[in-house]
Amino acid sequence: MKQLKRVSLFLIMVTSFLAGSINAQPIDKLIEKFEQGAYSKRGADGCLMCHKRADKVMAIFDGVHGQVINESSVMAQLQCEACHGPQGKHRGKNEPMLSFGDDSPLTAQMQNSVCIACHNDTERNAWHSSAHVDNDITCVSCHQVHVANDPVMEKRDQPQVCANCHIKVNADSHKRSSHPIDNGTMQCSDCHNPHGSMSDSDLTGFNVNQTCFSCHADKRGPFLWEHAPVMENCSHCHEPHGSVNESLLKSRVPVLCKQCHAGDIHASTQPGDNQSIQTGGQGCLNCHSQIHGSNHSSGKALQF
Ligand code: HEC
Ligand code: HEC
Ligand code: HEC
Ligand code: HEC
Ligand code: HEC
Ligand code: HEC
Ligand code: HEC
Ligand code: HEC
Ligand code: HEC
Ligand code: HEC
Structure with a gap:
């Protein structure tokens, strides 16, 4: 079933591609092979007669796609041709095979349709609207498939894969204050679904706060005395990836506070007091220590 779905999905992609293309000879050939269902009788063994020498090819047998676990395993079905298409008269360069990566004549969409046909599940519900597909x-x-372990699936290696393209985020995550991504404690996909999600920035939660609450449950409340910006969006005060300020803060206290509490806070009774409150580095937090919210009966000013 999956295979049939796969083939027709691919044909739809290809047909729409051809409609807008002038020189599509290799793709023409590929369609022909699909229409003829020109799969080889020998399966992987036949391919390996010629392709065995490359280490890279053989390593697929150390990974999930090379194992026969049940009847829906790739190697229990069309084997190599499940991804590379029917062999037809390929046997070398005579006829092309489906190939992947930057050198492939296939569009990104066509390449993806091969994988999606088997991996069209809830994890990738939002793929078609994700920033990546756009x-x-x-x-x-x-992802790599001709490997024993796909680095992007390994907690420790994943950030490096993302860093190839996300240079700024990678730099941020090495700043003085950052989430523990470097040492394999956390990974990008703890907060993002790389396959897309229903929220901005493809977050794993419905929004920024819900994403943070999954680990920082103590900040969820409910609080008797809320601090409005905390309930609204943690990003008002925190950088998720990294900051030169402690506690991932966007700017130092009291500068941070004064972005919203400008003017004459505490400018009441004695002018001298006002001065000492306004300076003194961590000043504001010395008194307003419950910055995320308070459950103390007299904690209205976030003091207790
Ligand atoms: C799950 C899909 C999948 C299966 C099954 C698969 N491949 Fe691949 N193959 C790929 C992808 C994707 C690449 C691109 C490089 C990479 O990601 O490792 C590739 C690359 C290759 C290349 C290198 C092509 C080039 O452009 O240099 C050869 C040759 C190859 N595969 C042969 C095979 C053979 C032989 C088999 C069966 C033993 C097989 N593949 C099974 C997906 C697959
Ligand atoms: C008779 C030898 C032979 C057989 C059998 C063979 N290939 Fe190839 N294949 C080649 C040669 C030669 C190339 C070109 C290699 C190059 O350009 O470095 C190639 C290229 C490829 C490529 C790179 C993409 C492209 O179109 O250039 C893929 C993928 C591939 N073969 C997959 C397969 C699969 C899957 C099978 C089995 C269904 C298979 N081959 C059977 C000899 C063979
Ligand atoms: C013919 C069906 C089929 C195709 C085509 C296919 N896969 Fe898979 N893939 C599987 C199966 C079966 C598994 C085993 C796990 C499972 O049941 O989901 C798997 C597992 C995976 C995993 C999980 C790996 C792990 O270590 O747990 C990734 C990632 C993956 N595939 C990516 C791809 C990519 C990328 C492509 C396209 C190049 C692709 N697949 C094409 C059937 C397929
Ligand atoms: C931006 C990088 C990225 C892209 C693009 C990507 N993936 Fe993934 N994929 C990941 C990461 C990271 C994981 C492991 C964490 C997770 O499960 O979210 C993963 C996990 C998987 C898994 C195993 C767990 C699961 O979600 O079922 C499969 C299967 C998979 N990807 C298939 C695909 C397919 C098919 C595509 C293309 C449509 C694709 N991926 C595109 C990064 C990516
Ligand atoms: C602790 C959760 C968390 C982790 C871990 C995380 N992110 Fe993010 N990321 C976010 C949040 C939250 C936003 C949205 C920020 C906003 O809307 O203000 C975001 C935004 C982004 C954006 C889009 C905006 C921008 O800043 O460029 C990219 C790209 C991104 N993250 C990539 C990554 C990568 C790559 C990793 C791993 C190195 C990663 N993220 C790790 C929470 C996280
Ligand atoms: C091959 C390059 C590439 C790789 C690898 C890659 N990305 Fe991206 N990513 C992009 C591009 C291009 C965009 C869209 C432009 C932008 O926002 O930077 C993007 C956007 C994003 C966004 C922003 C979504 C939005 O709605 O603004 C997030 C989050 C993200 N990527 C996370 C990841 C994570 C996590 C990984 C690793 C698992 C990863 N990316 C790997 C290229 C890549
Ligand atoms: C997957 C779990 C997880 C998620 C999701 C998460 N965090 Fe964290 N956070 C951690 C861990 C682990 C630490 C490090 C704790 C430690 O070192 O004691 C941390 C530390 C922090 C710190 C203190 C950093 C420092 O330098 O002291 C802040 C602030 C923070 N997180 C904010 C956020 C925000 C905002 C979000 C949502 C965008 C978020 N976290 C999402 C796990 C998570
Ligand atoms: C109004 C600004 C502000 C907002 C909004 C905010 N924080 Fe904070 N956060 C701070 C300050 C200031 C500190 C440093 C506290 C200290 O040093 O005592 C901090 C520290 C933290 C810490 C590390 C120390 C601790 O208390 O565990 C975590 C984790 C944290 N915030 C998570 C969050 C989360 C999750 C959200 C969103 C629900 C959030 N913050 C929203 C200002 C804010
Ligand atoms: C993004 C804007 C923003 C930032 C940054 C911010 N606040 Fe607030 N704060 C508010 C808003 C909005 C209220 C609610 C005002 C109201 O209800 O009139 C508030 C209320 C308060 C209250 C009074 C609670 C009450 O109702 O009496 C205190 C105390 C306070 N903030 C302290 C701080 C401190 C200290 C910082 C810096 C660590 C800070 N705020 C950073 C927006 C902010
Ligand atoms: C010496 C202790 C102390 C310090 C330091 C302090 N506050 Fe306060 N703050 C208070 C007390 C006590 C109240 C409650 C006053 C009241 O109810 O009349 C208060 C009330 C507030 C309020 C709510 C009342 C209003 O005026 O709207 C805000 C906002 C506020 N402080 C912000 C800050 C900021 C920002 C800083 C740092 C620049 C700061 N505070 C430093 C003790 C302090």
Whole structure:
């Protein structure tokens, strides 16, 4: 079933591609092979007669796609041709095979349709509206299949894969204050679904706060005395990826506070007091220590 779905999905992609293209000879050939269902009788063994020498090809047998676990395993079905298309008269360069990556004559969409046909599940519900698909990123921009362990699936290695393209985020995550991504404690996909999600920035939660609450549950409240910006969006005060200020703060206290509390705070009774409150570095937090909200009966000013 999956295979049939796969083939027809691919044909739809190809047909729409051809409609807008002038020189599509290799793709023409590929369609022909699909229409003829020109799969080889020998399966992987036949391919390996010629392709065995490359380490890279054989390593697929150390990964999930090379294992026979049940009848829906790739190697229990069309094997190599499940991804590379029917062999037909390929046997070398005579006829092209489906190939992946930057050198492939196939569009990003076509390449992806091969993988999606088998991986069309809830995890990738929002793929078609994700920032990645909008920018012609392919499954294979992040995933490798001819390997024992796909680096993007390994907690420790994943950030490096993302860093290839997200240079600024990577730099931020090495700043003085950052989430522990470097040492393999956390990974980008703790907060983002790389396959797309229903929220801005493809977050794992419905919004920024819900994403943060999944680990910082103590900040969720409910609080008797709320601090409005905390309930609204943690990003009012925090950089998620990294900051030169402590606690991932966007700017130092009291500068941070004064962005919203400008003017004459505490400018009441004695002028001298006002001065000491306004300076003194951590000043504001010395008194307003419950900055995320308070449950103390007299904690209205976030003091207790
Ligand atoms: C799950 C899909 C999948 C299966 C199954 C698969 N491949 Fe691949 N193959 C790929 C992808 C994706 C690439 C691009 C490089 C990479 O990601 O490792 C690739 C690359 C290749 C290349 C290198 C092509 C080039 O452009 O240099 C060859 C040759 C190849 N595969 C042969 C095979 C053979 C032989 C088999 C069966 C033993 C096989 N593949 C099974 C997906 C697959
Ligand atoms: C008779 C030898 C032979 C057989 C059998 C063979 N190939 Fe190839 N294949 C080649 C040669 C030669 C190339 C070109 C290699 C190059 O350009 O470096 C190639 C290229 C490829 C490529 C790169 C993409 C392209 O179109 O250039 C893929 C993918 C591939 N083969 C997959 C397969 C698969 C899958 C099978 C089995 C269904 C298979 N080959 C069977 C010899 C063979
Ligand atoms: C013929 C069906 C089929 C195709 C085509 C296919 N896969 Fe898979 N893939 C599987 C199966 C079966 C598994 C085993 C796990 C499972 O049941 O989901 C798997 C597992 C995976 C995993 C999880 C790996 C892990 O270590 O757990 C990734 C990532 C993946 N595939 C990516 C791809 C990519 C990228 C492509 C396209 C180049 C692709 N797949 C094409 C069937 C397929
Ligand atoms: C931007 C990088 C990126 C792209 C592009 C990407 N993936 Fe993934 N993929 C990941 C990461 C990271 C994980 C592991 C964390 C997770 O499960 O969210 C993963 C996990 C998976 C898994 C195993 C767990 C699961 O979600 O079922 C499969 C299967 C998979 N990807 C398939 C695909 C397919 C198919 C495509 C193309 C449509 C694709 N991926 C595109 C990064 C990517
Ligand atoms: C602790 C959660 C968290 C982690 C871990 C995380 N992010 Fe983010 N990321 C966010 C949030 C929240 C936003 C949205 C910020 C906003 O809307 O103000 C975001 C935004 C982004 C954006 C879009 C805006 C921008 O800043 O460029 C990219 C790209 C991004 N993250 C990539 C990554 C990568 C790559 C990693 C891993 C190195 C990563 N993120 C790790 C929470 C996280
Ligand atoms: C091959 C390049 C590439 C790789 C690898 C890559 N991305 Fe992206 N990513 C992009 C591009 C291009 C965009 C869209 C432009 C932008 O926002 O920077 C993007 C956008 C994003 C966004 C912003 C979404 C939005 O709505 O603003 C997030 C989050 C993100 N990527 C996370 C990741 C994570 C996590 C990984 C690793 C698992 C990753 N990316 C790997 C190229 C890549
Ligand atoms: C997957 C779990 C997880 C998620 C999701 C998460 N965090 Fe964290 N956060 C951590 C861990 C782990 C630490 C480090 C704690 C430690 O070192 O004691 C941390 C530390 C912090 C710190 C203190 C940093 C420092 O330098 O002291 C802040 C601030 C923070 N997180 C804010 C956020 C915000 C804002 C979000 C949502 C955008 C978020 N976190 C999402 C796990 C998470
Ligand atoms: C009004 C600004 C502001 C907002 C909004 C805000 N924080 Fe903070 N956050 C701070 C300040 C200031 C500190 C440093 C506290 C200190 O040093 O005592 C801090 C520290 C933290 C810490 C590390 C220390 C601790 O208390 O565990 C975490 C984790 C944290 N914030 C998470 C969050 C989360 C999650 C959100 C969103 C629900 C959020 N913050 C919203 C100002 C804010
Ligand atoms: C993004 C804007 C923003 C930032 C940054 C911010 N606040 Fe607030 N703060 C508010 C808003 C809005 C209210 C609610 C005002 C109201 O209800 O009149 C508030 C209320 C307060 C209250 C009074 C609670 C009450 O109702 O009496 C205190 C105390 C306070 N903030 C302290 C701080 C301190 C200290 C900082 C810096 C660590 C800070 N705020 C940063 C927006 C902000
Ligand atoms: C010496 C202790 C102390 C320091 C330091 C302090 N506050 Fe206060 N603040 C208070 C007290 C006590 C109240 C409640 C006053 C009241 O109810 O009349 C208050 C009230 C507030 C309020 C709510 C009342 C209003 O005027 O709207 C804000 C906002 C506020 N402080 C912000 C700040 C900021 C920003 C800083 C740092 C620049 C700061 N505070 C430093 C003790 C302090």
